[in-house]
Amino acid sequence: MHTELEAVQQQLQTLRRQIELYNYQYYVLNDPSVPDAEFDRLFRELQRIEQRYPHLIAPESPTQRIGATPVRAFAQVTHDTPMLSLSNAFDENEVKAFDRRISEGLAENPVEIEYAVEPKFDGLAVTLRYENGILKTGATRGDGYTGEDITHNLRTIKAIPLSLPVEKTPRLLEVRGEVLMLKADFIQLNKAQLQKGEKPFANPRNAAAGSLRQLDASITATRRLMFFAYGIAPNLDVLVPRDTHSAIMSYLAGLHFPVAHECTVVQGFSGLIAYYAEIAAQREQLPYDIDGVVYKVNALAQQEKLGFVARAPRFALAHKFPAQEAMTRLLGIDVQVGRTGALTPVARLEPVFVGGATVTNATLHNADEINRKDVRIGDTVIVRRAGDVIPEIVSVVLAQRPEETQPFVMPHHCPVCGARAVRLEGETVARCTGGLFCPAQRKQALLHFAARRAMDIEGLGEKLVNQLVDNAIVRTPADLYLLGIAALANLERMAEKSAGNILSAIEKSKQTTLARFIYALGIRNVGEATAKDLARYFGNLNRLMDSGMEALLQVRDIGPVVAQSIVDFFAEQHNREVIERLRASGVSWEENTGIAFEPVDNNAISGRTFVLTGTLPNMTREEAKAEIEKLGGKVVGSVSKKTDYVIAGNDPGSKYEKAVDLGITLLDENGFKKLLQSIAQC
Numbered sequence: 001m002h003t004e005l006e007a008v009q010q011q012l013q014t015l016r017r018q019i020e021l022y023n024y025q026y027y028v029l030n031d032p033s034v035p036d037a038e039f040d041r042l043f044r045e046l047q048r049i050e051q052r053y054p055h056l057i058a059p060e061s062p063t064q065r066i067g068a069t070p071v072r073a074f075a076q077v078t079h080d081t082p083m084l085s086l087s088n089a090f091d092e093n094e095v096k097a098f099d100r101r102i103s104e105g106l107a108e109n110p111v112e113i114e115y116a117v118e119p120k121f122d123g124l125a126v127t128l129r130y131e132n133g134i135l136k137t138g139a140t141r142g143d144g145y146t147g148e149d150i151t152h153n154l155r156t157i158k159a160i161p162l163s164l165p166v167e168k169t170p171r172l173l174e175v176r177g178e179v180l181m182l183k184a185d186f187i188q189l190n191k192a193q194l195q196k197g198e199k200p201f202a203n204p205r206n207a208a209a210g211s212l213r214q215l216d217a218s219i220t221a222t223r224r225l226m227f228f229a230y231g232i233a234p235n236l237d238v239l240v241p242r243d244t245h246s247a248i249m250s251y252l253a254g255l256h257f258p259v260a261h262e263c264t265v266v267q268g269f270s271g272l273i274a275y276y277a278e279i280a281a282q283r284e285q286l287p288y289d290i291d292g293v294v295y296k297v298n299a300l301a302q303q304e305k306l307g308f309v310a311r312a313p314r315f316a317l318a319h320k321f322p323a324q325e326a327m328t329r330l331l332g333i334d335v336q337v338g339r340t341g342a343l344t345p346v347a348r349l350e351p352v353f354v355g356g357a358t359v360t361n362a363t364l365h366n367a368d369e370i371n372r373k374d375v376r377i378g379d380t381v382i383v384r385r386a387g388d389v390i391p392e393i394v395s396v397v398l399a400q401r402p403e404e405t406q407p408f409v410m411p412h413h414c415p416v417c418g419a420r421a422v423r424l425e426g427e428t429v430a431r432c433t434g435g436l437f438c439p440a441q442r443k444q445a446l447l448h449f450a451a452r453r454a455m456d457i458e459g460l461g462e463k464l465v466n467q468l469v470d471n472a473i474v475r476t477p478a479d480l481y482l483l484g485i486a487a488l489a490n491l492e493r494m495a496e497k498s499a500g501n502i503l504s505a506i507e508k509s510k511q512t513t514l515a516r517f518i519y520a521l522g523i524r525n526v527g528e529a530t531a532k533d534l535a536r537y538f539g540n541l542n543r544l545m546d547s548g549m550e551a552l553l554q555v556r557d558i559g560p561v562v563a564q565s566i567v568d569f570f571a572e573q574h575n576r577e578v579i580e581r582l583r584a585s586g587v588s589w590e591e592n593t594g595i596a597f598e599p600v601d602n603n604a605i606s607g608r609t610f611v612l613t614g615t616l617p618n619m620t621r622e623e624a625k626a627e628i629e630k631l632g633g634k635v636v637g638s639v640s641k642k643t644d645y646v647i648a649g650n651d652p653g654s655k656y657e658k659a660v661d662l663g664i665t666l667l668d669e670n671g672f673k674k675l676l677q678s679i680a681q682c
């Protein structure tokens with residue numbers, strides 16, 4: 001017969017298993033099966049029973065993730081099996097040499113080698129020691145032989161099992177992997193840091209390191225950390241797979257350790273290179289930072305045969321992405337003038353190779369940013385170039401600041417036309433007040449007019465526009481339509497043929513749409529989406545030009561600021577003249593009566609705002625966008641409270657999380673198609 005105590009023990013065991021399972025579904029699978037309230041209820045139930053029977057509290061109970069007392073210092077841990085490093089490769093030739101060495105080492109030439117391939121996580125290496133299925137020690141890598149005991153901190157990471165969820169456990173299992181902070185959690189943490197008036201962390205890796213280095217685990221517990229397993233210390237237990245690395249990874253996944261979805265198996269050199277390219281393309285969308293990919297010979301027998309060189313295994317290789325951050329010197333700060341007169345400070349740098357390209361300029365955003373980072377000419381700075389993002393200055397290396405540097409002061413006059421620069425209240429940027437008299441603003445206005453999404457004049461790029469304005473050949477967009485072959489062919493680097501091409505592109509642009517034309521005018525605060533709204537609402541340019549605030553405010557999503565910009569623009573005689581001249585040159589579009597004068601249609605898309613994220617399996621974004629716009633909906637780039645629907649494809653970005661946060665309706669491609677069908681049937 002069961003004693004009462006046995007029954008309680010049984011109940012505790014069931015509760016703990018259930019709670020750990022819910023934890024796993026939530027933190028590892030990202031797929032909770034019960035509402036938070038149900039989880040909380042079970043957790044409180046467990047706490048209640050443990051309080052009644054304190055002697056039954058076990059260290060592996062989910063209530064014991066945060067230890068009671070902070071430690072005074074980290075104890076040293078000697079690794080039974082050293083935590084080695086990886087040899088690096090930075091280009092394909094080095095990968096080819098690696099593959100050749102492997103083939104030769106195994107004397108299996110010309111058979112293709114099978115490799116297990118994984119992301120190279122940009123976090124901190126740790127080892128987790130399970131004795132009879134219970135997490136006993138967690139430690140950092142340290143020098144590879146001796147690390148620090150950070151068990152108390154690692155236990156707070158919910159994705160790390162405190163006990164293995166199986167009946168039969170190996171006597172000893174040492175799981176190795178990387179602790180990191182997901183990009184989304186990093187953004188949240190930095191926001192909170194700034195709100196508290198504390199210093200933000202430079203990157204997710206530093207945030208993870210700072211969180212793990214806490215002597216007080218209750219601080220670590222407030223930081224959302226993640227763990228990914230990438231291997232085990234050699235293990236001869238019969239329960240642990242002994243044939244391949246990929247089998248070990250599946251075994252770990254079965255024990256509820258997080259294993260990245262991107263881990264897979266490929267064949268031969270070509271498989272390695274294809275994997276590198278695939279992961280490089282996904283890099284920005286991955287939820288965590290990586291700094292390359294790792295290749296491992298999959299068969300453990302082959303691994304053993306290959307052995308080790310110095311401190312790295314011969315059977316593995318890290319193929320690194322080009323570094324995204326580098327140090328260089330700030331030679332000067334130029335101030336550029338944008339289309340709306342905004343003055344943007346731009347850093348001129350000693351050329352440096354970073355993120356796969358040589359960088360000589362980086363944005364400094366605005367005066368506040370320069371002050372916040374205290375960037376001074378002559379400083380050594382850290383430059384970051386990630387993907388297609390414009391390079392930026394992350395920070396200054398203060399220890400290398402030369403003597404007698406001066407804080408940077410933004411000019412009070414436009415560096416191009418000399419007009420006064422003013423910074424309006426509530427704005428972060430100062431603006432040149434020269435308007436279209438300022439050659440810089442004029443050039444930008446012309447480039448905007450000719451842009452692909454505006455009048456789409458192919459070939460009218462920066463170099464040509466600079467020459468046209470500097471030689472006073474073109475002052476306004478209307479002048480473009482008066483250009484002749486002679487004027488163009490006289491310009492530098494312009495042969496008769498390319499001049500002819502430009503002229504036909506200009507000619508072709510005459511036939512346009514009202515939305516494109518409105519957008520091309522470059523009215524302050526009128527982007528592509530607003531231009532489309534205006535075109536749809538008014539249907540006709542004269543009506544738009546003559547509308548006052550009241551009429552404009554009727555247009556969906558147009559508030560007083562945008563309405564005022566439109567009124568101001570058309571109040572300028574100069575702008576009306578340019579429009580008149582453009583029309584006289586033959587620029588034209590179809591007009592209609594607009595929806596302001598039609599009954600408003602009432603479908604689920606008309607008047608709604610959509611955001612697209614990720615890759616849709618069967619339609620391009622452009623196609624989805626066209627469908628939405630055809631039905632009177634609007635597609636914008638970022639999620640806000642005003643968004644009605646977010647359509648999420650594969651690998652959605654942070655927009656997806658934001659939509660979840662804000663409780664916005666999420667649709668996948670099927671859901672979107674159903675929505676379209678429901679309207680077609682109306």
Ligand code: IVH
Nearest residue numbers: 084085086118119120121124125230294313
């Ligand atoms: S395997 C014996 N796999 O890279 C090889 N390491 O230089 C043991 N790292 O600090 C490492 N992602 O923490 C391996 N998928 C991955 C990895 C990975 C990141 C880190 C590891 C270590 C460094 C090795």
